[in-house]
Amino acid sequence: MKRRTFITAMAAMAAAPLVKAQTLPRGSVKIIVGFPPGGGTDVMARVIAQKLGILWDMPVVVENKAGAAGVIAAGYVAKQPNDGSTLLMTNISNHAIAPSLYPALGYDVERDFTSIMLVGVTPNLLIGNQNQEASTVGELVELCRKRPGEISFGSAGVGAAQHLALEMFKLRAKISALHVPYRGSGPMVTDLLGGQINYSFETMTSATPLVHGGKVKVLAQTRNKRAKSFPDVPTVAEQGYPGFDASTWYGMVGPAGMDAGLVKRMNEDFNSVIAMPEVAQKLESFGAEDGGDSPEKFSAFIGAEIKKWAQVIREAKVQPA
Numbered sequence: 094m095k096r097r098t099f100i101t102a103m104a105a106m107a108a109a110p111l112v113k114a115q116t117l118p119r120g121s122v123k124i125i126v127g128f129p130p131g132g133g134t135d136v137m138a139r140v141i142a143q144k145l146g147i148l149w150d151m152p153v154v155v156e157n158k159a160g161a162a163g164v165i166a167a168g169y170v171a172k173q174p175n176d177g178s179t180l181l182m183t184n185i186s187n188h189a190i191a192p193s194l195y196p197a198l199g200y201d202v203e204r205d206f207t208s209i210m211l212v213g214v215t216p217n218l219l220i221g222n223q224n225q226e227a228s229t230v231g232e233l234v235e236l237c238r239k240r241p242g243e244i245s246f247g248s249a250g251v252g253a254a255q256h257l258a259l260e261m262f263k264l265r266a267k268i269s270a271l272h273v274p275y276r277g278s279g280p281m282v283t284d285l286l287g288g289q290i291n292y293s294f295e296t297m298t299s300a301t302p303l304v305h306g307g308k309v310k311v312l313a314q315t316r317n318k319r320a321k322s323f324p325d326v327p328t329v330a331e332q333g334y335p336g337f338d339a340s341t342w343y344g345m346v347g348p349a350g351m352d353a354g355l356v357k358r359m360n361e362d363f364n365s366v367i368a369m370p371e372v373a374q375k376l377e378s379f380g381a382e383d384g385g386d387s388p389e390k391f392s393a394f395i396g397a398e399i400k401k402w403a404q405v406i407r408e409a410k411v412q413p414a
Contacts, residue, residue, distance in 0.1 A: 117358070118178040121152040124345075125170050125181050127163030128249060129277035133298030133379070134163070137212055137343045138182035140375050144366045155182075159277055162252040163187030164195065171205040175348040177355050180209070184343050185254045189398035193406045194252045195413050202399065207351040208391040210363040212343040213381025216316035217258050218300040219329070220309040221292040222285055230313050230332035233292070234266045241269040247281040247290040250274045251414040255281075257402055258294035258315055258339035260409040265334045274414065285309070296341045297323075297380035315339040320380035342398070343381065344391055360388055 124142050126135045138155045146153040158166040167187040173179035188202055200206075219230070227233035237244050248255035251274045259272055273290050275281035278299045284290050286308055294315060295303075301322070303309045313329045314320060317338040329337040345363055347356075364385050366372055376384065405411075 117149055117151070117355070118176050120178070121154060122149070122177065123179050124153065124155050125166045125179060126155055126157050127159060127161075127166030127181075127183075127187055128157065129159045129279050130157055131299065132249060132278035133215070133296035133341060134182055134184050134343055136298050136379070137376070137381065140372060141182075141212065141345075141363070141366055144369060144372055145362065148362055148366065162191065162250040162256075164191050164198065164252075167191070167206075168199040170346075171200040171348055173348050175207070175350045175352075177347060177351060177359065180345055180347045181206070182212075182343060183346050185257075185341050185398060185402075186249075186252055188344070188346070188395055190252050190254075190257055190402045190406070192399055193403035194411060202395065205349050206346040207349055207356060208388040208395065209345040209347060209356060210360050210388065211384050211386065211391040211394055212345060212363075212367060213376050213384035214316070214340050214342040215297045215380040215382070216314035216320055216323075216328070217254060217294040217339055217341055218297050218304065218311050218323075218326070219292065219294050219313040219315065220285070220300050220303065220311050222288055223308070223310055224288060225291055225310065227292075228310060228312060230329055230334070233312060234268055234333075237266070237268040237270050242271055244292065245271040245273050245290040247273045247275060247285055247293040247295075249278045249281060250276060252411070254296060254339075254341040255294045257405055257411070260411055261337070261339050261405050262294070262329070262334075264405065264408055265337055294339065298341075301379050314380070316380075320382065322378050322380050342394075343384075344395075356388055 124138050126138050128134050142153040142155050158169055163186040170181040192202055227236050246259045285293055304311050311326055314326050315329050367384050
C-alpha cells in the first residue's frame with residue numbers, strides 16, 4: 094500500500110509543471126508609481142523598495158510618472174520588457190476604476206499585466222479641515238442637503254480612489270456635492286488645509302499624518318471594518334450606510350508574460366518584505382491590512398474590484414476628464 098502511494102505521488106509530481114527558480118534581473122529594478130511623491134501609492138512603494146534593495150542586493154528605485162489617476166504609469170509599464178526590471182505599484186485607480194471609466198484605455202488589465210502580490214487594503218478617511226461645520230457623516234449629509242452642489246470634495250484626479258468613494262457616497266446618501274479634481278494628493282491636501290475645498294475621502298496613507306498632527310478632523314473611515322490603526326474612528330457603514338466599502342488598495346504587477354519562476358520568486362520576496370516587523374508596523378500604521386498571499390488571489394481580487402466600480406461608474410454617470 095505504501096509503495097503504491099509512493100508511486101502515485103511520484104507520477105503526479107512528474108506530470109505537474111515545474112516552476113524553476115528564476116534569477117532576478119540584472120542591474121536594477123524600477124517600481125513605477127502613477128502619482129506624485131507623497132501620496133499613498135508612493136509612500137507604500139518607497140517603504141517596500143528600500144527593503145527589497147537590501148534583500149536583492151541591487152538598487153530598487155521608485156520612479157513617479159504622474160497623470161490621469163495612474164493610467165499613464167500603467168500604460169508605460171504594460172509596454173516594458175517582461176524581465177522583471179520594471180514593475181508597477183498599482184492601485185484601485187488604474188487597475189479597477191480605469192477599465193470602466195476610459196472606453197479607449199490603452200491597456201487591458203487581464204491581458205497586459207502579470208499579478209505579483211496584493212500589498213494591502215486600506216480605508217479612505219473622510220476628512221475636512223478644522224474649520225468645517227460637519228464632524229460626523231450624518232452632519233455632513235445634512236449639510237449637503239441644505240446646500241446641494243456647494244460642499245466641495247477634493248480628489249487626486251478624475252477616476253482616483255477619492256473621487257469614486259465620493260460618487261459611491263453620493264449614490265448611497267442621495268446627495269449632491271461638488272467634486273474638485275487635482276493632479277495628485279499633494280496639491281489637493283494643500284488646498285484642503287488652506288480652505289479652498291471642504292472635504293476629501295483621502296487615502297489613509299497620506300491622511301494619517303494630517304490626522305495625527307491635528308491638521309484635519311476625521312469624520313469616518315470607508316472600509317467595512319475599522320482599521321487597527323484607527324480603532325476609535327467609526328466607519329461610514331456604522332453611521333447609517335451598511336455595506337459601504339470604498340477601500341483603496343495597493344499591489345505589485347509587472348508586464349504580461351513574466352516568467353512563472355520569476356513571478357514565484359518575486360511573490361515570495363514581497364511576502365517576506367511585508368512580513369518584516371518594521372514594514373508590517375509601517376503598513377499597519379497607515380491602515381494597510383490583509384496584504385500578501387499568491388498572485389492568483391490578487392488576480393481574483395482585481396476582478397471583483399473591477400466589477401464593483403463598474404457599477405458605481407455606470408450609476409453615477411462618471412465621465413473621464
